[in-house]
Amino acid sequence: MTSVEEGPPRALLAGASRRWVRLLPWVFAFVLCVALLPTTIQVLSLDYGLNGGVATGLAIAQTAPLLLAVVRPLHAWYVIFAADVAGALALLTVDLHGRQVWPFPPMEIVGYIALCLALGLRERRRTLLLVWLATAAANVALGFVAPEGTGAQGALLTILSGAALVLAGALRERGEAQRRLAEQETISEAERERRTLLEERARIARELHDVVAHHMSVITVQADTAAYRLERLPPDVREEFTTIAATARESLGEMRRLLGVLRNEETKGELAPQPGLTRIGQLVEATVRAGVPVEFTPVDADVSEAVGLSAYRIVQEALANVVRHAPGARTSVSVSESAGPDGTRLLTVLVVNGPPPEPPVAPLESDGTGHGLVGMRERVRLAGGTLDAGPLPDGGFRVAARLPLTDAP
Template sequence: MISRQEEPPRALLAGASRRWVRMVPWVVAVVLCAALLPTTIHVLAVDAGLDGGLASGLAVAQTVPLLLAVVRPLHAWYVILAADVAGALAMLTVDLPAGVVWPYPPTAVVGYVGLCLALGLREPRLRLLVVWLTTAGVSLALSFAAPGGTSGSGILMTVLGGVALVLGGALRERYEAQRRLAEQETISEAERGRRTLLEERARIARELHDVVAHHMSVITVQADTAAYRLEGLAPEVRQEFTSIAATARESLGEMRRLLGVLRNEETPHGELAPQPGLTRLGQLVEATVRAGVPVDFTPCDAEVPEAVGLSAYRIVQEALANVVRHAPGAATRVSVTVTEGDGARLDVLVVNGPPPEQPAAPFETGGTGHGLVGMRERVRLVGGALDAGPLPEGGFRVAARLPLSEGDFT
């Protein structure tokens, strides 16, 4: 059976935000160890009359593990409790002078209380109860062997140790409650932000539906019924109305997919519909030609990632729309090619010349300025590069390089 690897232990108060608070347990442990070690040696060797080597060994076992208590207080408790009991039994082997405190000298009581405080800050309630009951049981057992004339320091250590355990446990639970409250506040803030985002998306969806979709529906209906409402239309005019209706219906379909994305965050149904790609560039060019813009189109039937094909389609769509709006009638060239090799990429090029000498008035005299921004965002999504700008002899050039390897996407 494979055992789960334990996480490395953390020091007491390691989660505090301030550095000086994180250093407090280490400072207290070092001070206690430095103060209690020589004092304990003196008490055991001089006051109790134990052998110097034995007294030194017991003193080290009773005080040095306080440094371990900062990281593993329960392990330190095992060592210190055993050392305190061993010291009490060792003092029974000599004639204790009058006034010597037994079974636990004052230095042992101080160190044990500090250890219990560390235990309270780390261990759960049940384990703290077991520690206190063990302390009380050991002290009670030692009391039956108490030599005459000694004070019962076992009761004192049991009471003070219990107080330290309760105090440490209360501090730990208070900290945990504050941490959970902070986490809940963070979650609530995130939920409020998410709700605000969803409300804004719903508002945008309503605006798109009520304004844009409504007008597009009107255009579709008018274009579809023009042949029945208007008599004597020429075949070319009927075909133009048919083309307008088809384009409007396609725009309505894309609008519905967009509304689905905005209104449904988890599983937007609009994402299930096939997205336009290289195979639909021909339809886009035909619609532009019908709008009066001569286009020289070099198609590409290569298999490319869906994201790359969609980006190429949108770039060509926006570039041709800009030609129709700002340079109607200008000769335009659209080229889509694949460059093989290690850095395989899809090159998209849309170049238009200057408009005719006597052009008709542009279809739009202003714009949102979002076209080039949208192109750059789409190119950035697939890790490509975009070069767009006016030409010296007039006209405009849009060139995009879209990597075909998914590993190149950034």
């Protein structure tokens, strides 16, 4: 017979949420030991007439393992079963007078039934069946040597132990079924929450498309047709409208790709290549065409796609803030590679702008959400880096991000 338990042993009811329930098996086993040990010694020595030393040894072997049964009931059963059979054989050496119960006195039956309850709460069906068969076989075998007038007493332990094993086993299986049901309900609740989240994301994606895509399309069309609608446009103005249209189309395409990710939970990632360090130069050129003088110091570094995308988005948001809040301010963008205090490689992204040459009459965006810095901090945090952003004494602004580098595949 093998125990169903694997790994370190756990006490019966150890998984209960309340402390008093976890302590209940220990208290029950201790009370049984305290009550049965002296009773067994007295009954075996005084009522049955066994030698005092033999009675004490048998009593200890039949009751003390009940404490072990809280953690390892099958091991306790080996000891108690052998002690009960040995006690029955020892009682054959005394005169039973035909009135004492044999082969198992009442206190032994009480301890054995308690042990069967512990077995039923811990072991699998096959083990419980083998335990009951061993109990029945022992009773049958002892029946062949039963003293005169005590032959029918052995069936009592077989019946009671079987009932205890069935009852405790049913309780254990019912508890396991309830636990599995609770786990399934938890999983179902998580799935419902996930489905609700996906539905909300899809709703937000539709609203995002409806609100933004229309305006971006209008900007693209107006910029593309400006050369035909407006006569005698200077070449630099015509080029500016072309740049505006290209930027609007690129933004609209990127928004639609993000929209596809939000709408489709099976999408593993965008199929279009993500911007990285090599695209920062295009950002700078577009900002210069918007009237902001920018000095750019690039770096030739081999970085992962995630780090490159984070650096690109940080520069993109920082330059967008310059255009919105400090139009015309001199700006410097630098991307460099350095070593951290602990020797790790870092990619440093620095965007610094001075004060605008003339304070704007009105902000370009009167209802800014302030999500730009939050988004930058989130990207840097996910990459495991640090971000330092804040105003400068001369009225400018500084954004410095340090991203840990990983070896590119």
